[in-house]
Amino acid sequence: MDIIVELKRTLSPPCWETGSLLGECEGEIYLEDRCIGKVKVYAVDIDGMMNYGYSPWDLLDIDGATYPYTELLSEDMAGEFVPAVNRALRIDEAYSQNLLIIDRVEVLPKYRGRNFGLQAMHLILANLYPGCRIAAIKPFPLQFEGGIKDRPTEWDVRMKYNTFPKQQRLAKQKLRAHYAKLGFVPVRGMEFMVLDLEGGYFKKWDDVELGED
Numbered sequence: 001m002d003i004i005v006e007l008k009r010t011l012s013p014p015c016w017e018t019g020s021l022l023g024e025c026e027g028e029i030y031l032e033d034r035c036i037g038k039v040k041v042y043a044v045d046i047d048g049m050m051n052y053g054y055s056p057w058d059l060l061d062i063d064g065a066t067y068p069y070t071e072l073l074s075e076d077m078a079g080e081f082v083p084a085v086n087r088a089l090r091i092d093e094a095y096s097q098n099l100l101i102i103d104r105v106e107v108l109p110k111y112r113g114r115n116f117g118l119q120a121m122h123l124i125l126a127n128l129y130p131g132c133r134i135a136a137i138k139p140f141p142l143q144f145e146g147g148i149k150d151r152p153t154e155w156d157v158r159m160k161y162n163t164f165p166k167q168q169r170l171a172k173q174k175l176r177a178h179y180a181k182l183g184f185v186p187v188r189g190m191e192f193m194v195l196d197l198e199g200g201y202f203k204k205w206d207d208v209e210l211g212e213d
Contacts, residue, residue, distance in 0.1 A: 001205050003116050004030050005039060005123050021049060022063055025128075029107065029120045037107035038155070039120055042066055043128050044099040047079070056097055065103050069136055071190060073097055081134070088187045089134070089196045100125070100132035100197065109160050115209065121182055122208055125201040135195040137184060139175035181208050 007027035011020060023043035028035045044066065046056045056073050060066045074080040079095050086092065102124060107117045125135060176186060176193065183203065184193035195201075 001119050001123075002031060002114075003036070003119050003123075005120050006030065007039070007041075007124075021052075021054075021059060022066055024063070029116060031111065031116065036111040036116060037120065038104065039102075039106070039124065040065075040104040041124055041128065042099070042101040042103060043132060044101060045131060046073075046097040046099065048098075066101060068138065069099060069101055069192070072099075072134075072136060072187070072192060072194070084187050084189055085134070085194055088185050088194055091196070091198075094133055094198075096133040098131055098133045100128055100135040102135065102137045106155075106159060108158060109163060118178060118181060118208065119205065121179075122203070122205055125182065125195070125197075126203075129197045129201040132197050135184070135197055135201075137179060137193050138191050139172055139179060139193060140191065181211055 005027055007025040009023070009025045023045060024040070025043070026040045027038070029037035029039060042063075042065070044059065046059060049059050057070050060070050072081050072085050074082050079097055080086075081094050081097065086094070102121060105117045105120055107120075129135070179193055182195065184195045186193050
């Protein structure tokens with residue numbers, strides 16, 4: 001592999017900081033000594049947070065980035081996912097709703113097309129899977145996010161979103177095919193893709209590149 005990922009997490013009393021409650025980690029992707037991208041993930045200990053009196057919906061509602069993932073959770077069965085998730089993963093029961101959410105993976109234009117973003121996801125899965133029942137991601141092209149054109153940050157300018165593909169449907173299909181190399185599968189009727197982490201994540205990068213199980 002060519003890159004490394006440096007993740008940072010702020011630890012503070014869980015009753016005060018959302019980052020602690022949701023296991024929020026942000027970081028950079030490095031190629032040698034150059035920062036070529038950014039990542040943001042959440043390792044959400046839903047089972048553990050029940051001890052603090054949070055329901056899964058209360059917990060994920062803390063952050064707008066995590067709230068959409070409540071769609072994956074069953075309201076009828078504690079610790080279970082909705083039937084569409086079970087069918088996607090080909091399981092009957094999960095017994096845990098703990099999530100590893102890959103929220104953002106951004107690679108600067110100069111370094112795109114070389115699988116650096118996929119490598120970053122591979123490293124995240126390989127290192128953060130313990131305690132998480134499934135990994136989940138929403139394949140949504142960043143160039144179509146609201147607010148980027150109106151309130152661009154310095155990073156947004158460097159990302160040059162205006163040079164990204166303009167056809168949203170094709171861009172989504174490309175992302176889905178990209179994430180499938182890591183083992184993610186689509187959830188029928190939803191925008192999400194999921195990956196079963198019950199047995200861990202032990203894919204070799206060479207197999208990911210070759211598209212092998």
